[in-house]
Amino acid sequence: MTSHSAAPMLEMIGVEHAYRRTVALRGVSLTVEPGEVVAVTGPSGCGKSTLLHAAAGIVRPQAGAVRLLGHDLTALDEPARTHLRRREVGIVLQFGQLVPDLSVLENVALPLLLDGHERAAAYTAATAWLDRAGFDAEVGTPPAELSGGQAQRVAVARALVAGPAVIFADEPTGSMDTIGGEQLLELLLGAAGERGTAVVLVTHDNVVAAHADREVRLRDGRVEAEAVLR
Amino acid sequence: MATNEVVLALLRNGPAHGYDLKRDHDAWFPDARPLAFGQVYATLGRLERSGHVEVLETRTEGGPERTVYSLTERGEQQLSDWLAEPAGPAASSAEEIVRKTVAALRTGADTSAFLARQRTAHLRRMRELTAQPANGDPAARLARDHLVAHLDADLRWLDLAVERVAAGRSTSDRSPVPEEASR
Numbered sequence: 001m002t003s004h005s006a007a008p009m010l011e012m013i014g015v016e017h018a019y020r021r022t023v024a025l026r027g028v029s030l031t032v033e034p035g036e037v038v039a040v041t042g043p044s045g046c047g048k049s050t051l052l053h054a055a056a057g058i059v060r061p062q063a064g065a066v067r068l069l070g071h072d073l074t075a076l077d078e079p080a081r082t083h084l085r086r087r088e089v090g091i092v093l094q095f096g097q098l099v100p101d102l103s104v105l106e107n108v109a110l111p112l113l114l115d116g117h118e119r120a121a122a123y124t125a126a127t128a129w130l131d132r133a134g135f136d137a138e139v140g141t142p143p144a145e146l147s148g149g150q151a152q153r154v155a156v157a158r159a160l161v162a163g164p165a166v167i168f169a170d171e172p173t174g175s176m177d178t179i180g181g182e183q184l185l186e187l188l189l190g191a192a193g194e195r196g197t198a199v200v201l202v203t204h205d206n207v208v209a210a211h212a213d214r215e216v217r218l219r220d221g222r223v224e225a226e227a228v229l230r
Numbered sequence: 231m232a233t234n235e236v237v238l239a240l241l242r243n244g245p246a247h248g249y250d251l252k253r254d255h256d257a258w259f260p261d262a263r264p265l266a267f268g269q270v271y272a273t274l275g276r277l278e279r280s281g282h283v284e285v286l287e288t289r290t291e292g293g294p295e296r297t298v299y300s301l302t303e304r305g306e307q308q309l310s311d312w313l314a315e316p317a318g319p320a321a322s323s324a325e326e327i328v329r330k331t332v333a334a335l336r337t338g339a340d341t342s343a344f345l346a347r348q349r350t351a352h353l354r355r356m357r358e359l360t361a362q363p364a365n366g367d368p369a370a371r372l373a374r375d376h377l378v379a380h381l382d383a384d385l386r387w388l389d390l391a392v393e394r395v396a397a398g399r400s401t402s403d404r405s406p407v408p409e410e411a412s413r
Binding site (some may be wrong): 213230 | 353356378385
């Protein structure tokens, strides 16, 4: 955990990326300030998820710059990017994307264990976050036996456990019913707000987008519109 | 809103005077337009004439004179009939956003810019509603959910409108609409 500076949390400048012949991002620029909640919206295939993956350093864009907490992600090698992600970034992907060989508890404790925390303390923190996330099944369960909604609760607990500077979330409540999704989103944004954590939310759900401070709308790989909501 | 029936429902919890009814109404529907005093008294007068409510007593209690109303058997029946019937579907074609969008398209105004501004306005309102604490009151929460659901339906319609306007633009780029057809 680090003290969060007032410099932009994330700066993307002219980011371009394509998968074979499919162009996903065509010169996207985006700045996210510390503590800000930004919703990235737009029709299917507009480049939302690619933008999130590029911002989180999961995808290395083919052109443009991505600076996360002042580090130029495009200039870092994979071990350095992984190190930065592990310490500063929480990621919630669409279907949870948990480590299949680890139990629910181990998955949530993983960011703390990799960061050198004691196992007992990591498990205690993981249990507490699972509880707050409303995970009500056995914590020894392997991810393959979880429902979509349970996996998302685990993914949110894992994203929050180490107190990251920024959380990237791709449809974090997409597999959940309305009330469960609302509670999980309130937990995610409430915990982020308490710690000044920035959140970038990719969503096609207007009610989820309405929780953001700002909406960035993509179309055909470009920023179509930006709107301040607060 | 069916003000008559809402006033009957407010009186279902016990006799009350106009001020109580206005206060309870505004607490039940905190995000709706507040009920005007004039509307409360006009409604009570109408309901008294039709035999749905009756004057129970007139209290002064050191302040202005206040007439306390209670529900009659007929009023109880009317309330129960009203709650047994589903509400009629909204006449959405009369919605202001539809009128404005259609007017923008028909008059050649910048429809995309209008739709983007409208989307922001709707999202801001939705944000205000979702940011307010629910105070653990399921009835208040449900009234708010209804507003949010309507805003969400409007937003989905706005997104569709953006797609249709964009599709119409690219179609007209490829094959311009004959002048007679665009009139």
